Amino acid sequence: MKKHLVYALSFTLATVMAGCGGLGTMIKKADSVTINVTPNPLEMHGDTVKVAINGKIPPKYFQKKVIVKATPVLKYKDGGSKELKSVTLKGEKADGDGQVIKKAEGGSFSYNDQVKYEAGMKNCDLVLKIDGAMGSKTQSFPERKIAEGTIVTPLLVKSDEKPMFGQHNYENMPPIVHLAKIYYQKNSSNVRSSELNGDQMDDFRDFVAKYVKEEGTFQSVSTVGWASPEGSADLNEKLSEKRATTATSSIKGQLAKKKVAPTAKEDFFKESNKAGDWDGFKKLLDNSDLDAKGEVMNIVKNDPNPNSRDKKIREVSSNYKMLEKEIFPQLRRSEVRVSVKKKEFTQDQLKDYVFSTMDTLNDTEILYAATLFDDNAKKLQIYQAFASKYPDDWRGPNNVGAILLLDGKVSEAETEFKKAKVLAAEESAVVNNMGIIARRGGDVAKAMELYKSVSKPGAETSYNLGICSIIIGDYAAANKYLGEACDFNAGLAKLLSGNTAGAVKAVDCSDDAKTGLGYYLKAIAAARNGNKDETLSNLKSAIQADAKFKTMAKEDLEFHKFFEDAGFQAL
Template identity: 45%
Template sequence: MKKLSLQTFCLALVVVIGLSACTGLGKLVKKANTISYKVTPDPMEMHGDSITVSISGTYPAKVFPKKAIVTTIPVIKYNGGEKALKPVVLVGEKAVGNGTKIAYATGGSFSYTSDKVAYIPEMKVATLELKASGAVKKKTKELPVKKVADGTIITPLLVKSDERAIMAKDNFQKVIPRSQTGNIFFVINQSQVRSSELNSPEMKAYKEFVMMGIAKKFTFKNMNISAYASPDGELTLNASLAENRAKEAKKSMIAMFKDKKTKVDTASNDGFYNIVTTAEDWDGFKKAMEASSIPDKDLILRVLTMYPDGEVREKEIKNLSKTYVEVADKILPQLRRAVMTLNAEENSRTDEQISKLAASTPDSLSVEEILYAATLTTDINTKLDIYKKAEAKYGSDWRTSNNVGYILLMQNKLSDAEAELKKADGLSANNPIIKNNLGIVARWKGDRVAAMELYKAAAGAPEATYNMGIIEIQNGNYPAAVTDFGSNNTFNAALAKLLNKDNDGAMMTIDNSNEKDAALSFYLKAIAGARQGKADVLTNNLKAAIQKDATFKEMAKTDAEFIKFRDNADFKGMVN
């Protein structure tokens, strides 16, 4: 009985082996190590928050069974889990099914690109394995699991949140230009200054300006006197007349500046006065005519313009004044004048005065002064306090709310910053400064799409363009990031070039940046060295990074950027 059972078992085993041999699956399993695979990229890489791999494989001749269907599942394995990718289906030449055909006699190849897989931090240290099984009808065989790649390069995650927020500027001037202009009008063919002219409302305002300037300690710089004659007189006479009018106007001004109430010592010097004379004020005549209500003024001006000869034009203007009373009574008299412009400078409060008032009585400051006051301190909390005071007094000025939001943004108080910036946005719609700052809030809150739209709305602001580069790195669009960063020499600009496969450009940008001595900058240069296969560049820069920040030692140990150098003695000595 025992002998019969043993015979039965042996027979069954022979049948199984025979069936496997008939299906060809046994040979497939046995020859599995002859199947070649190539993974791109290897190590795997994360771009735009996801991983994508391409796999190409080749089966040698007389390995793939004619009636078999082989399903291969790429699997990303990491500590604590695994992620299966979409399968690859290969079919033998006599198999019924959908997939890439592989001939038995000649063998064949396949290519495959996975769907995007969301990256999670655990995938930093990972492997890509292929799990394959062959089937012929109901018979199946598992092929040995094969590791085909390591993972994962996550260098894009080094991007720094160095967004450029924009502070609204004040228009504070330490020296404020002040000026006052007055006119003295003369009787035809005369240059005497009438007392009625010196007591006109215009000249009274002139004197009040001088008195105000004296009270506020203006620095009186100079006076420009432009004297004119109307274009209806003989040229030589008019030239002399204009000069005399300038002299008389100057005498009157000197007398005024000697008066006790309007005394300005510097105005007694000849160098204080700049005199220009115009013998025939043809331009003034044209402007006065154009502004008049004379019915035929356009025709008259066209006709007069036809006479290039000044004397002929003088006669025509005289004739014109006889025909048109308004020309004689209103146009020509206002051209017989001296125009005096007094230029002065008002000194603003000193920085010390402004700082004290900002702390004690901020309501006494103008909006420009209080915004300026915030720039006089380096303490961020003091700045915030001043901007809040500015907002309380000048809440209708968008700059106050924007700058409160700016400081809150620097303090990473996103909700409060957003509220202030939205307030500013309500006061000044489509303002590129505010849109840029709101874009930073959106990006820091994780909404890259909204942030990009806000940056686009801030078109023209170089800060917004730079900030777009950060998002393009996160999106995996490295050429666009390089463009956005432009000529800026920053860590992020160097990172964009590295990710865009410009290792030399990345190194040059870092070396020209203000961040060149930072540990992270040395680490980026070590990565560039690894990508170039330059062990000395890698080790020298990694050593510098670790010396400045010991956390880079552990980081480098598991960084897939250095996977090809893990057996390098110098590398091992630094990270172990």
């Protein structure tokens, strides 16, 4: 019985081999074909894994009537797979399309493909699946592992984009300026008592009293005299000059009553005059219901001579009395601007007042006070109060959003940034921060577009562009944007560019010098240099700082050369 079974089996094999002929010989000697994969292990850059295969076929191997289709397949350790494009090779006498390989000489082939990275590719094998045919007979070759995958070191990039805050400008805080207007009768420069006792001067006195009490420094008083444009140019020139003088004299008296002493500056009191106010006239005329308004406006625009201009207006306007009653009186005036430098509070006072008596502080002081706290919760409270007090100031919601972003509350931050965008869509900080939201939402291209459109980019925008450049695999750009910063991402960019020494230097001077992530990056740098001792030392430190790096290292093909090392296995 056994003898009959052996004979039957032998007959079957003989039949198969006769049918397959040279194809069976090729399968048997498949290992004689040299396959090199670059890189090996495979690497992910951007969102892509590239595969380059070079094969060398020895002489007398490839049978003349055989055609083979070779398909690289990424087989995931978790059970998934991804086929790449196929390549077809054929013998000299085989039918169909494909690269011809001569039997006598042998030959070679090159192959390139790329595939979008998927999570399963981190732990996978690249195998070659080959299907052969000779005439009507087909047979598959045994799968052949040709590479491992995948190094995914770019995924270590930290998503710690830097938001831009609306600036307080405290160091360059401008003086506070109050404007008061004094009105005159026609052709007069006398300051009437009704003006000195009117609302304009009441507001002026209140302003002065406030900053006398707060010990502000009065820096200057600037007075500009004006005349309404009717009448001769010479008359208006002299009249506006006298009005500036009488207004200054009246203001001096008011300041003296409040015991405000001028500074030693020679130009504390400054006077100037503008003669007839044609620009003011045009503005008031444009907003009036005057008959022949358009014709009067054409005269003003086209006649440069004030004297003839006034005459023509009298001739065409049937409502000249309306001009005399409603428009000209508003132009017979002096404008007085008083400039005060507010007394600076100490930092301790600012930190106290911003919570106890915020109304004591102006917008600049409130924003500056927020920077005096390290606690983000207090910063957030201040910025929220600022946003409530100054609802039209984009810095409120922008800065609220920036703190929320730093606290990891991306969705809430986005809501605030959108509020800021409504108020000031072109502000550099707003554009930068909307770029962060785009990137966190997965739209790297939109984020980079926004970052590059920032009108006044700062260190924050450059840093954020550096993160995007790492993500898309443009490491030269990443190094340009991140520069020589003492920062983990700067170190990562250098590592990915082949500068292992620069990577270690950047991490060692950063906040990540003693973190698990920092040690892990330094371990990768050491592994790339083939330094086992430094690799293991840094991995031990990384694992001590954070146990998750033990599992990461065991699966990370950056360390594949040490997988069989006893010291590595003992980590």
